[in-house]
Amino acid sequence: MIHKKTRKYIPADLEMKWEALEPLFKDLCDRPINSAHELELWLQNRSELEAAIEEDFAWRYIRMTCDTNNEELLQKFQYFATEIEPKIAPYSNELNKKLVASEWVDKLDAEKFFIYFRGVKKSLELFREENIPIQTEIQVEQQKYQGISGAMSVHIDDKEFTLEQASVFLKGTDRAKRQEVWEKITARRLQDKETLDKLFDHLRKLRHKVALNAGFENFRDYMFQALGRFDYTPQDCYAFHEAIEKEIVPILREQAEKRKNALDLSALRPWDMDVDVSGKSALKPFNGGAELIEKSIQCFTNINSYLGERLEIMKDNGLFDVESRKGKAPGGYNYPLSETGAPFIFMNSANTFRDLTTMVHEGGHAVHTFLTADLELNDFKHCPSEVAELASMSMELISMDNWNVYFDNEEDLKRAKRDQLFDVLKTLPWVAVVDQFQHWIYTNPTHTDAERRAAWIQIYEPFGAGFAVWSDIKEAEANLWQKQLHIFEVPFYYIEYGMAQLGAIAVWKNYKEDPEKGLQQYLDALKLGYTKTIKEIYETAGIKFDFSAGYVKELAEFVKGEMDKL
Template sequence: MKTALAKPRTYVPEDQEINWESIEPIYVELKERAIESVAELEKWLQDRSELDAVLQEDYAWRYIKMTSDTANEEAVNAFQYFATEIEPKIAPLTNDLDIRLVESPFLDQLDSDKYFIYLRKVRKSLELFREENIPLFTQIQLKQQEYQQISGGLTVEVDGKELTLQQASVFLQDTDRTKREAVWQKVTAKRLEHKDSLNTLFTELIQLRHKVALNAGFENFRDYMFAAMGRFDYGVQDCLDFHHAVAKEVVPVMQQIADERKAKLQIDPLKPWDMAVDPDGLPPLKPFADGEELINKTTAVFNRLNPYIGNCLTIMKDNNLFDVESRIGKAPGGYNYPLAESGAPFIFMNSAGTLRDLTTMVHEGGHAVHTFISSDLELTEFKNLPSEVAELASMSMELFSMSEWEIFFGNEEELKRAKRIQLEDAISTLPWVATIDKFQHWIYTHPEHSIDERESAWNSIYKEFGNGYTNWDNEKDARLYLWQKQLHLFEVPFYYIEYGFAQLGAIALWRNYTLNKELTINSYLDALKLGYTNTIPEIYEVAGIKFDFSQKNLQNLTKFIQDNL
């Protein structure tokens, strides 16, 4: 399935069926084609790129349909077919094509600036490829899907209605503390019903991932993933330094905010169900009534920022590229899935009418703009973004959009409340990112750990970054399994520190935005146009900021947020 936005194909037949029997000959043709000049090499690259785009978009739709309804057996089977019958067979052929590229006698005649990032990634992939890892990747993908099926089916009853956990979470903003606690306890009890099965699933994933790392010649999966994710511009020690900086510079600020909340609510101690309610006892903000209104108002906000930005969402709405409302059986979380052939994305989320849903929509909308503006780059690989850049696009949009939030909030006091919550979230993100990332470092450098050791490690790490804000007495199991809510741990390991680095970049961009809106938006769009054709520091530089996650920079940006609060 592809949208009406897809450009005409020049290599893969328009009516191409996507099954192994029909696509294998295309790979064979690429593998065996005679290449007699640099022009023919570039045409080969373009044809390969088109095939990549066709398959990536086909996979995207299978994933979208599966996550939209995790109980739909046909959708699940279609996804599993790709994971078990297509991907494993593509992997060795992709490796063969990579070898053909780097061994081509015409390689040195390619534009070195244009292809530097791409070729760097190809060479790293060749270093990491092991035939014996292919079936392991298939097992891992199927295991990851189990997390979606477990999480997508969780519901609780509140006031006689069956609600998803996302819908129930709205009640955590209720000014009635008894009601908040009751709903929190129900949601927590529902999650804890599955703690053992999720623990077992996570252990199985750790063991499979560790085998992948050992097969590739690494001591542990962490070091393997730093190579596999192409982290050329920073290393393990930079992440450890970031954890330390967050503990020193941000945790005290979050403790201060929590103390202010406690004083305003006149509650001592603060409990987990006291952290989402308005500290002044005001009712929850309701920026929109339903999914359609969320889409329309976000489009209006984006139009005010820049007509191009707004038009991206208009095109998506016209092509039915949204699924935003929470419902039973839908996978948790939210994402922007690029459709590699169409040049547009699909936005998926679980809206329940809250301010958090508004920020999720503008976040995913930032990703969407990135998909559109980089869609004309010549090769599919040029558009496969590093997450440090992708998250800069989305997290910056959260902060840029605040200047136009009167579209959602007609009342000036509500607008101020919404902005304050967003700015607090901008810095509260950092300790949670550090928590999850440090936990992953421990997990994968201790792959043989027991469940008891895992629990002890989580407690220790969580205490360092956030345990002090609230009182968890009598709720120790809930605290112990908070990590199970984070789907990244199950589905995209080590994809999390990027949110921290990108948040710092986003704050720096917002600081520029407050000084010169038009210049900052234009620099932002110029950076997004690059896709992944430059290094991460170079892309940040085009945006008008530095790729800097040092303690000093973190200190300065945290102070900027505090001043604006």
């Protein structure tokens, strides 16, 4: 069993109520600092308090998403969001001021604290007292997406399925059944279209107000600063989109043509995109959540014993909730528990191949959490998404050599690897579309719902529009954006998947050339947490932080070559 780290500053029995927390923040604000040693101790005390608060919030979020119908769990989450978090914000700002004003700050190890201090200074630049209540409202409002989506279900053959469970039918060989299920899923999503439009319009207006208050022209420019994007600009993102359109879309269009011919169809429709072109039934790598966890432990152990032990620890401590059910929030995540030093994995398994890749993806995040658990400050563990997603996406590819744990049939194993490599390429256009769409949304802050739908289609179609024909189902195409949780809950967190996907391909290429060295470089990079720049972390992994057209082409050709071998 694992336990939270022993507290050195805050009470072991600290109750997570503002009345108990405020004296600790006041102590940190008022405490005299008379030496570099005392400043480091002050930083460690602050870190310990923040870690405890983060873990408490984590459990409130986890429990709420595991059961979105439970009003008590929702209220506990909202209590934190409305009664604790807004009151912490001004104290955090004062603590940041105290830190940068300290006469001892220049006596600390400049290299060790460079990234941390850079982030503190950026937080001070962006902080506005008037944004606290707005950000609180955003926090509460955006969680409504989970409840709306979690309640969605459809009836197929007189049985009720969540949308994740129903999507399994889209892999079946009966085309009429695929179309029936796709239409039911789509109709169910469209049923809540207006509700989600109104929710998003409200969020968009709140976010724009935050940006204006902070002195920015739009929320896009504000978020680039708030996310700490020190290493690239919006223009770099547009260039990345163009590179994906130029280098990746033609490969996927060629694959779509092969799919159409293999299925003997005159045109591909959205319900034709997930069925296996061999005519065989969908891959089934496991049966039930318990088996998924056990097989994943074995897969990770076969790569490296340390990796398998991390998942075993999680299983023994009840840190998984993997099966889909009604009332559970959609999607999947790995949530670090800051004090415990372990994570919680949440997902919606429906016994599909996609669930296997979700598990190894979140397992990569989990390993990252363990590797950074003992870093000196809590903030050192707060990796930017470009690094966090490198951990997870690399594990998807590194783990492939051990997928025989899930498949005892050689042909099924090859099918799985082919599907994974195809998904690696397919991810990139979708990332470009979602990212470009958000650039449009927030740089056109007064747009209408109709303009938003038109913009989505205009952006989606040059990237292949999923390589299916939508001419008679335009309403469904225009509404696809609503299924992307990130747009509602974590705006602008998406381009990182594309950057990390390129990095992951490069990590895997190194791993294939020298498994021991490639794995060690990967783990060494993850151990750094966020104590180095993104570029330095990628270099430690033996790869480049580069998303130029030339690099995209080089890595795409490598993946295509590996697909051809299968």
